[in-house]
Amino acid sequence: MEQTGEDLMERRSGVALWRQVADRIRLGISNGTLGEGGRLPPEITLSQQFGVNRHTVRAAISALVQEGVLRAEQGRGTFVESRKRLAYPITTRTRFSTGLKDQTRARRVNLLRHVVEPAPTRVAEALQLEPGAPVHRLETLSEADGRCVSRGTSWFDATRFPGFADVFVETGSITASFARFGVDDYVRRSTLVSARHADAEDLDTLKLSPGAIVLVTIAINDDLDGRPIQFSETHFSADLVELTIET
Template sequence: MSMQESSGVALWRQVADGIERGIADGRFAAGEKLPGEMEIAETYRVNRHTVRRALAALAERGLVRAERGSGTYVEAQRLAYPLRSRTRFSEIVGAGGHEPRGQLIEAGEDIANREIARELGLKIGAPLIRIEAVRLADRTPICVSTTWLSAERFPDAGHVFANVHSMTKLLGHYGVKDYHRASTRITAAIADATDAARLDLPLGRPVLVVDATDVDMLDQPLVTKRSRFAAERVEFLVENG
């Protein structure tokens, strides 16, 4: 493997990403010993100090642990996140044996642009409630979400959410007994400073960007949201047929 020059990504970062990928796809299993620093330096054709910096970065994030005189060992795992018609963060995280938590960052008012208006079946310029929240599993931030609801249909939704800390409960408060996922769009990006801070993620890490709209049992749009997931902490499962 050879490294790319002047890509705007430091060499040690490229090495760290390479090793992390090896951990993610199972080439380096959890608990296993990584190759020695000299060997890694040779395979990536960089100086041993550069490898050490890469390993230090991974160690700081808790993915590996160095043992002097012995070697460097892997410790990691990703949260499985099924994308079903019935997608509830708390249920998914809870099913994985982790403790789900939601935390309100900010609630405010907004106005529908063309895209949101189309998703929610509203007119452009219609008043909206915007809720920004971060969701955690066992105190590890998993994603940050921006959620939009019609301010007419859900007046004062911001204050309600601040009390109940759950989208399901919020909708229940307005008489919505059940809802399901109508559409989901996924792509990836690089975490910007805001996301990075909220996700407790170093800048430059990949995030999975998910745009989704939930509808009620009559297929009437309820909420639309954009979530940014720390890619290194989740793995989406799409179940077809």
């Protein structure tokens, strides 16, 4: 038996109907079943397709417009934004500024928060430190041409890199900050990539709407002697960025 749009909506899942509709519109755009010719069907058609009222469809579309997935034009309808995703390369030497250099005009990384804390277990293991050893935790927001591309959390050995956050504020660059401490080059040891729905902090920091997908990378960088110097977790907006693995 074929499922109806109403059957597909999980009305008792605890997830708002408008968010479920937004997810299905986003999926339909991705797989080509919605947005043929760059234009969405009318609200009444979508409400019938998903088995919800027009107010719910309108709320879903409004969220996707705010996120930049759709564009509403008065008197004409709703259109799919055709912005090309940025290709972010994961390489032996992954760098934010150089990785997007040929695709964007301006790039910057802003420090949101900084704290020195005892290393949590996974951080201590990644940086090969004793559990509880002091580490810098830097939370950053990366922008390209005024768009919020990713938010990241990075940890550094506070004993080896004293005052790292102050140096970062001055240089605006992890690479340039490492150079101040005599680390002129470093390489990516490992990168774990996954995808999931954006959490509350992703929504706020990356200016996403509920239901948006983020790509998550967990990475370790080593100096050229093979000593780990950075452990990081970065969340990318999947509607703006695609990750390319280069070997």
